[in-house]
Amino acid sequence: MDSDYGIPRELSDLQKLRSTYQPLLPPCLQGTTVRVEFGDATTAADPAGAHTISRIFPHTYGQPLAHFLRETAKVPDAKLITDHPAIRVGVVFCGRQSPGGHNVIWGLLNALKIHNPNSGSEGLFAQKTLEVTDDILTTYKNQGGYDLLGRTQDQIRTTEQVNAAQAACTALKLDGLVIIGGVTSNTDAAQLAETFAVAKCPTKVVGVPVTLNGDLKNQFVETNVGFDTICKVNSQLISNVCTDALSAEKYYYFIRLMGRKASHVALECTLQSHPNMVVLGEEVAASKLTLFDLTKQICDAVQARAEQDKYHGVILLPEGLIESIPEVYALLQEIHGLLRQGVSADHISSQLSPWASALFEFLPPFIRKQLLLFPESDDSAQLSQIETEKLLAHLVEAEINKRLKEGTYKGKKFNAICHFFGYQARGSLPSKFDCDYAYVLGHICYHILAAGLNGYLATVTNLKNPVNKWRCGAAPITAMMTVKRYGRGPGASSIGKPALHPAIVDLKGKSYELLRQNATKFLMDDIYRNPGPLQFDGPGADAKAVTLCVEDQDYMGRIKELQKYLDKVRTIVKPGCSQDVLKAALSAMASVTEILSVMTSSSNSGATPQPKK
Amino acid sequence: MDSDYGIPRELSDLQKLRSTYQPLLPPCLQGTTVRVEFGDATTAADPAGAHTISRIFPHTYGQPLAHFLRETAKVPDAKLITDHPAIRVGVVFCGRQSPGGHNVIWGLLNALKIHNPNSGSEGLFAQKTLEVTDDILTTYKNQGGYDLLGRTQDQIRTTEQVNAAQAACTALKLDGLVIIGGVTSNTDAAQLAETFAVAKCPTKVVGVPVTLNGDLKNQFVETNVGFDTICKVNSQLISNVCTDALSAEKYYYFIRLMGRKASHVALECTLQSHPNMVVLGEEVAASKLTLFDLTKQICDAVQARAEQDKYHGVILLPEGLIESIPEVYALLQEIHGLLRQGVSADHISSQLSPWASALFEFLPPFIRKQLLLFPESDDSAQLSQIETEKLLAHLVEAEINKRLKEGTYKGKKFNAICHFFGYQARGSLPSKFDCDYAYVLGHICYHILAAGLNGYLATVTNLKNPVNKWRCGAAPITAMMTVKRYGRGPGASSIGKPALHPAIVDLKGKSYELLRQNATKFLMDDIYRNPGPLQFDGPGADAKAVTLCVEDQDYMGRIKELQKYLDKVRTIVKPGCSQDVLKAALSAMASVTEILSVMTSSSNSGATPQPKK
Known part of the structure; x- marks a missing residue:
């Protein structure tokens, strides 16, 4: 062991108890023999993009779906996997940590040991590796964080990075490489799989959907490891703040939630804790609401509540909201363009178009500074650093004061308190659901590799039902890809690379409908609901995400x-x-x-x- | 019911379960008959202040301690309370909400009903009242917040406020008034008790130690209702952030904790979650550390960790820290003086002394704005609004960059993420300990009133042991008072009014000793400990605050x-x-x-x- 990862650590009583929790396996993965049934060859959801995808991924596009079935399953064409050579598997945590990640490794190691005790698992991290054994895993089972291996950078994408990965896999003689992460990491996994196939590198690449954002969602993937925990921990805190608001009766709390571009976390937390208001990025983008529209909308809500003598409230904002506001998005595009050209942040304001410059100057200084940050690897702004909640609180306060002067608002002074919930949830002990889901996905990774598949994502469906009803499978990552068409700047037009893109909240979906049906009650009636702290025993311990249960996927x-x-x-x-x-x-x-x-x-x-x- | 308090509300499964939890009573309060034993007449801890206190509180100073014993207790002088007339009691939530407050009301109502079913409890809030019945309490039992009654202002102190309280008590024909709050509210309770005694108003006043700050601590009071919950919820979040730090390996988290002037919350959270560093206000005040010293101290820690190739860490800061830094305190005194003279915030900077002005101009603009806020009713700065964590992160970053240039620091770039934990914990479901403690205190309030006592605080001691070992009593609030000597400005000197003052962390105490013994390990070895989310079942559910158990009080x-x-x-x-x-x-x-x-x-x-x- 040449790294300081995997050092023993002191566990609290609860951590100790959790480390003894044994996740269940669905019937199809129990026992020592598993059948794999191949379905039809897959296509991509967007037929227009399919051609592009097949061209770029000739070896890994169009592969069939795989279903894992129990030994006794009566499916005529299912192949029984009986050959279990000793295999060596590498594991990488890619991108941001998400609760439950460690259990993927545990599940994988467990499956490896069951099927061939000579198999091994190797944590791969930069030049450092760690042989993962049962002993080392002891204090990481059912625990949060990615601290067993540490996490890598956000991407394995440049030629250099890909070559380095290939060299590492060859040097370590890996039969399989498991990449644990979200849309970006799994896009990289697909690319790596294709590259390895072209180079006849024997390492097969498998992806696992682990991201607190919950945005690796498509016809094959219902939810991601970590999303359940994050939403429960955030809902606990939001509910506490709601109780606080109702007790103090004098503050509006603006709470920004981590979750990247899409608003899945904000939607789920709203359905769990019933705050007064949530502004989804998807709504704002669809209705093309400006910053002014948004401010007005919130002020109208504050005013309506003041007429009922209520001067408190809780408003949720997804961190991606800022990019969904059309004029801010346009401004960010200009800024990012200039930053990429090497213009230093100090000189950007003078080089903006007159229109963008006017908006920029209108914004308060703290936001200006945050908008000037260099964009992330997925081209989005540094969402966790942009204090949208403070910006909106500031604009709402100014507008309410204006209305007060004009006499259109007759209530008491408006007071805002701002919060950003993200880092304090990300490292949480994972919920039972996330422990189970990750563990099962780890097992599936083994079966994907044992079946000799490359470029697949491990999948579990029917998740809203108990573990014994879960269906296990694997789908080629290429089947989940779409192709973006860029149209930036006048006349410019290009076709992007195929990729997994974050799924956004479906405004025609059942979860959003549920929100809309209750929005007025939430806004006016303070029907706050407190799911309480994450429990591992008793009521609530087996609760599942509302959106997972509502969406019939x-x-x-x-x-x-x-x-x-x-x-x-x-x-x-x-x-x-x-x-x-x-x-x-x-x-x-x-x-x-x-x-x-x-x-x-x-x-x-x-x-x-x-x-x- | 002429208010909208006490409206029925939707409870989550966990809330429902909690609402059925029946706290235990210690043996002395079980059954229908309780003995009261009076101890010696009390004095004040500070003999020099005793004279002042006795002069200002002639009717309520020097009263004896009271111990409540079981009916069968063999204490010769203990009086058996057999007379149980129907009594009417009013209850007020004073000041900031603290988890468990509702259970004081429940315990009181329960005791009232046991001893005379015709008794009643009345929530008193401004002009609004609410008759508290079992029905109404159903959804508030063992729940967080103060939303049953809402909370009052921070004080009942001016002649007007006191007269209004007296008028309300007379109008409502109250036999007793229970004031639930911290040091300020209980000082007001003592004053009210004295005023009522002078005016021969029949209402007896009882105080209850309920404050998340944990700073109503003295020879009679071991801890306060809410402190346990707040420290557990905060420790959960701090631990999550520690796990996050260890996973991402690139951020220093600066976390400011709510808790007013004293650092009890920060100390307890440190002992529960083992972050790398905590800066107690009491240490800074005792060692007279300047802003520059503090910055240097943190930078040295960052540098020592960098030498071990560690670029992450978690640093806790109590919100009261800012006032403990000598030069900042002096600056705040000047600012508050000018604000009280009516100087507007815009004109203050030009009227500061040259020395204060130099410091003020040195500080970043966001902090300047926060320091200019009007002081609170207890004369302290608006601690929850002053982002000390951002100030220190800013200063540390500047200093590390300077060292980097000079070549004395050779590590990677320093990245800070700032948090303020407070509002998100304050409304939490109360821990089992706080549910029990508050419920027992509620019972004691009844017995204090039944014994005809006025100006007492309900007390429970031996809290670190199980409920059946708890000792119940009451102590005159005047016995907990001290007198501050003001010495502000050249030559000025006056004696303050007697009051309960927030107890500060005892730097000679056992808890602080425990911290010091472990400080180096905490700093360098990342022995983070995650107590996990607040549990109501299983391991950890009965855990008690480390400081409570360590201090042999x-x-x-x-x-x-x-x-x-x-x-x-x-x-x-x-x-x-x-x-x-x-x-x-x-x-x-x-x-x-x-x-x-x-x-x-x-x-x-x-x-x-x-x-x-």
Whole structure:
């Protein structure tokens, strides 16, 4: 061991108890033998992008879905994996830490040991590695953080980084490399898989959806490891603040939540804790609300509450909100463009377009400074550093004071307190759900590698049901990709690289509908709800995310159901059946086929979450 | 019901479970009959102030201690309270909310009902009242916040406020008034008790020590309701941030903790979660560390860690720290003086003394603005609004950059992330300890009133042991008072009013010693400990504050032990005993008496926490 990772540490009583918690496995992964059933070859959700994706990922595009089934499953084509050579697997934590990450490693190691005790797992981190053993894992089981291995940089993308990864895999003689992370890391995993395939490097690459943002969401992936914990810890704190607001009766709390571009965390926390208001980035982008519109909207809410003699409230803001405001987004694009050209932050304001410059000068100094920060690796602004909550509190206060002077607002003084909730949740002990989910995903990684698959993401579906109903599988990462079309600047137009893009909150989805139905009650009636601190025993310990339960996502289940229908038609219309039956089948299937062709020819109408902008 | 308090509300599963939790009562309060034993007449800890206190509180100074004992207790002089007329009691939440406050009301109501079902409890809030019934309490039992009644202003002190309180008590025909709060509120309770006694108003006033600051601490009071919860919730978050720091390995987190002038919360949280560093206000004041010293101290720590290739860390700062830095305190005094003279914030900087002005101009603009805020009712700065964590992060960054240039620091770039933890903990569901403690205190309030006492604080001692070992009593609030000597400005000198002053962290105490013993390990070895989220079941649910367990506070127990010795001497040296025995007793007692006289004649050397400055 040539690193200082994995040092023994002092655990509290609760940590000790949690370290003895044994997550369950769904029936299909129990026992020593697992069947793998391959489904149809996959495509990409956006047919227009499919061609681009297939061109860039010739070796890993179009691979079939994989379902893992129990040994006794009666599926004719399922292959029984009986060959279990000793394999060496490397593991990397990519990008931001998310509660539960350690359990992926534990699940993987456990599966490795069950199927071949000579297998091994190697934590890979820069030049440092750590052989992961049961002993070392003891104090990390069911614990938060990524501190067993530390986390890498946000990306493995440049030619240098990819070459370094390949060299490391070859040097360590790895049969598999497991990449634990969100959309960026799993895009890199797909790229690495393709590169390895081209170079005939024997290391297979597997991705695992672990991100507190909850934005690696698509037809194959229902939620991400860490999202459940983050939303529970944040909801605890938001609820405490709601109770505080109701007790003090004199403050408006503006709370910004971590979660990157999309507003999944903010939506889930709202449904758990019922604050007075939430402003989703997706709503703002869809309605093209300006900073002025937003300020007015909040002021109107404050005024309506003042008329009921209420001078307190809690307002949630996702950190991605700032980029969803059209004019701020445009300003950020100009700033980032100049920064990339090497213009220093001090000289940017003088080089902005007149329009952007006017907005920039209007903003308070602290926000100006934050907008000038260099963009992140995914091209977004440094969202965790931009205090949108302070900006809005500032603008709302100014507007309320103006209304007070004009006599249109007749209430008491407006007082705001601002918070940013993120870092204090990210390192939490993972919830039972996240412990189980991550552990099962770790097991699946092993089976993906044992089946010799490359460029797949481990998936578990039907997650809203108990673990014994969970369905395990794997999907090629390329099948989750989309292609962004850039249209920045006059006349400029280019096609981006295929990538996993953060799924945004679906404004036609059931979770958002639930929010809309309750928004007025939340705003006016203070029906605050306190889910309390994360519990590991008793009521609430098995609670699942509201959005996970409301959204009926069972895509994999439906794919299988469709297969059954197709099989049934084939069985009924066997050679020898009557002419009438055959005719009816032909006519019906012709019509079905036509409908589906029409639906898939226009590329952008699918129900799949579309990348923003 | 003429207010909108006490409206029914939706509880989460965990809240529902908690609302069914029945706190235990110590044996002395079980059953329908309780004995009260009066101890010796009390004095004040500071003999020099005793005269002033007795002059200002002629009716309520010098009253005896009261101990509540079970019916069967064999104490010769204990009075059995058998007379239980129906009594009406008013309850006020004073000042800042603290988790567990609601349980005081529940305990009181429960005791009222047990001893006379015709008794009643009335929540008193401004002109609004709410008759508290079991029904209304249902959803508030074991819950956080003060939202059943809302909270009043921070004080009942001016003649107007006191008259209004008296008028309300008379109008409502109250036999008792229970004031729930911290040092300020209980000082007001004592004043109200005296005023009522002078005016022959029949309402008796009782105080209850409820404050998250944990600073209503003296020989009679071991800890306050809310402190346990606040420290647990904050420690959870601090631990999460520690895990985050260790995972990301690139940030220093500066966390400011709510808790007013004293650093009890910061000390307790440090002992629970083992962050790298804590800067106690009491240390800074005692060592007269300047802003420059502090910056240097933190930079040296950062540099020492960098030499071990560690670029992360977690540093705790109590919110009161800013006032403990001598030159900042002096600056604040000048600013507050000018503000009280009516000088507007915009004109203050030009009217400061040259010395204060130089410091003011040196500080970054955001801090300047915060220092200019009007002081609070207890004369302190608006501590929750002054971002000391940002100031120190800013100064440390500047100093590290300077060292980097000079070549004395050779490590990586220093990155800080700042947090303020307070509001997000204050509204938490109370811990089991706080639920029990508050409920028992509520019961004691009833017995104080039933015994006809006025100006007392309800007390429970031996709290570090299980509930069945708790000792219940009451002490006159005047016995906890001290008198501050002001010496502001050249030549000026006046004697302040007697008051309860916040106890500061005892730098000679066992808790601080424990911190010092571990400080180097905490700083260098990252032995972070995660107590996890507040649990209501399983390990950790019955954990008690480290400082409570370490400090062996049992003052009331020792008072009783001393009484036993005195009684024993009296029994042994009865008339008829031998001359020798009598001589020995006389000589021994003369020596004891002399030692004690010497010790108490110099007023400031006691082990009692002394008011700061």
